[in-house]
Amino acid sequence: MNRKLLAAATALMVFGPAMSACAGERPAGSPKPEMTVLEHYSKAPFAAVPSLPECTRMTGMRGNPAEEPSTLMVQMDGGCAATTHWHTANEEMLLLQGAIKAQIVGQPEVDVRAGAYILLPARSHHRFRCVSEEACILFLVADRPFDVHNVGEHGKEISAEEAIRAAGRAR
Incomplete structure (x- = not known):
């Protein structure tokens, strides 16, 4: 496997779950994330x-x-x-x-x-x-x-x- 492909595969394994979470995907049964906003x-x-x-x-x-x-x-x-x-x-x-x-x-x-x-x-x-x-x-x-x-x-x-x-x- 060449270095670029190995780096891309490693990044997907490491960051894939986080990217899925950011995209709105959650494991079944997990609580819905809520946004916290302090106006000022x-x-x-x-x-x-x-x-x-x-x-x-x-x-x-x-x-x-x-x-x-x-x-x-x-x-x-x-x-x-x-x-x-x-x-x-x-x-x-x-x-x-x-x-x-x-x-x-x-x-x-x-x-x-x-x-x-x-x-x-x-x-x-x-x-x-x-x-x-x-x-x-x-x-x-x-x-x-x-x-x-x-x-x-x-x-x-x-x-x-x-x-x-x-x-x-x-x-």
Whole structure:
């Protein structure tokens, strides 16, 4: 078999089921897929999260972040700071509104404006703060369960309560 034919056959075996699903074909008995539409991010039902500072709210868009890959939206009040932390998941973000300063520990701080994409690799110690007067809105995708490990000044893990107190001092 020549290389092009082998590549095409391999692609059909690997991507065939996915292409069938995209074309509307489903295995018998499987639930009908539903589309999720949020007309505008300003209409997202943001809610406080007990382990985060009051100035940060979140809403789930897809998946259970405690158990699987998920999509979230995050709203941070102007001036709100997220202290140094890390996640088991890679964190991909699109800044929809506002301006933030983001930093991976040991690297320069980066100015990020609305429309920008950010990738924070799994286990990277990072922090950011909303530096605009308006709230910062982030569209966030985690490729694994989304845990938060807060880190203190000397790189040791700290409790959520300690991180919230530190975030209050950082404002």
